[in-house]
Amino acid sequence: MADHVVLITDPAGAGKSAVARELASRSSESCAHLSLDIFREMVKSGFLDPRDGWNDETQRQLDLARDNVASVAKNYLDSGIAVIIDDVVFPACEPSGLDRWVSALSPCDVNLIVLFPSWWVIADRNRGRSDHDRLPEKMLKKIFDDMQGWRDQSEVAVIDSSNLSIAETASRIELLLIVKTE
DSSP: OOOEEEEEEOSTTSSHHHHHHHHHHTOSSOEEEEEHHHHHTTOOSSOOOGGGOOOHHHHHHHHHHHHHHHHHHHHHHHTTOEEEEEOOOBTTOGGGBHHHHHHHHTTSEEEEEEEOOOHHHHHHHHHTSOTTTOOOHHHHHHHHHHHGGGGGOTTSEEEOOTTOOHHHHHHHHHHHHHHHHO
């Protein structure tokens, strides 16, 4: 059984889902990619999009999606399949912070990787997203600013992916994980 999960986060639009897909696809072992957004969006009737505001039901749906992702991740791990999860995880926001993932995935270790390109790169990528995925610039900037706290945590791997392709970013993560396991 694998005993750890790679959790990739970033300010919205920095490429976590694409990088997680790439990393899982090129793994030398069996590997699954689980995106929290896909699990959240399984709710069709009554879905609350956090972009429209936050309330108790939005939090309940987020918690349910996280618990479902964690359950699926543990099933994969029990079957010997490695797991990479992508989600927006804030450093100083308990309802969507790392502690909730650590608790949900316990007893597995969580290897957090933070992708953090420059603001200009994120804003440009956001403009290129579909209408469904594009965030209002004010909200995007708030998320970017709220994620800054990861830069101050020396135990967290932060990658400036401003000038890196998806493949190059995945290679950086692979190197970080090799070093961490040695």
